[in-house]
Amino acid sequence: MPTEPQASTAELVRRVAKGDRAAYFELYQRFADRVFGLALHITRHRATAEEVAQETFLKLWTAADSFRPEQGRVSAWLLTITRRTAIDRLRYEGRRPELDETLDIEADWLINLASGVSQSDEARWHSLYFALQQLPAEQRHAIALAYYFGLSHREIAGYLDIPLGTAKTRIRLGMEKLRDAWLSDASEQA
């Protein structure tokens, strides 16, 4: 169940849909670092990531009235737009995905105290990040190629030079481990 202050961020989006600039920049303040972080993670290029982040927030301005609170968090909606925009940019530029080989388990985790996100949510996401880094490299890479770079099963198999069935298995096994870690974390926090 979402624990972010839905009434707060969803209300801000409603106000943005009516042209409220103050609400818009409040949302920017809360989510810019996450949006830029995801854009940079996918594109691996700061200037491109800036442009992806700008496009994301411009889409927020023009499409705020399309957000439906019953479908999930504002942050997930924004990050989905970011992911889609970054992947399309990579595809258009014909750039090959760059997998990050460094196990950055203790990466600097920039906490935005003004984001309105609860500490328990931050902790769960940090744990999921840790669980992802703990996966066997072959499973982590397959999931990253699928989700962060938008490749299909066949494209992943081609990129990693493995059979199609192997690509499917690696994704399934990796996601099952992440699912178990995610659910285990939820029960610990309950």
Next chain:
Amino acid sequence: MTMTEKHQEIRPLLAMYALGGLDAEERSVVDGHLVDCKDCQRELARFSEVADGLLQAVPPQAAPGTIRRHLESALSRRVKPAPVRRSPALAWTRLALGLGLAALVGVNLLLAANVSQLSQQVRDLASQVDRNQTGLALMTYPTVQVAELQGQTVFGTLVYDPARRVAVVYAWGLPHLPPGQAYQAWFRQDSQDRVNGGLFQAQDPDSFTVVVVEAPEALASYTGLGVTIEPATGSPGPSSPTVFSADFH
């Protein structure tokens, strides 16, 4: 196929479904099964939580101040259209752009509704819509400029912001090239050197070709853009006559 057999076939696909990586045909098969299978609905919901978490799990990075400044500039002109400097001869350009974009949106909707088309066509469509969105987003910037394309059989406009590295080309009448060839964009410098702006193919000779070109530096560093026909793998420099060009103001 029994329900149990179907269930065993579908279950391994749920993780990839949550990651958005199934093609249209696979997604349709899973959707059909999900209608009646509560177990798979629950399983998919869990995988979807993980997928959402994967978005949130990427470490945040301090967003550069330039992003907010650009957004403030864009929104400061929200009520009125962004001022666009153009020559009087381009008075027809806005109408042509509007009609062309409307036709492109109409074509996009038709293609998207045709579910028997393979996922590659859907991806091509998404890229085309994204190019349109890039152009539309660029037009909201207060310092956006429009330059007329100069060519013997090709005409149209180049939309760009001198402070940015990305520009959008709207070109009418650009013919398809034979296999093994591609159009290559070049940014022209004061020194007359040419810097690669990327390869592309014509989309439809009877309609617009929309291309997003990108330079290594802000476009204010260049005097214009030119396009030549090169090998499909690209060329280190222009090796054929210019098909069309545009001068930056």
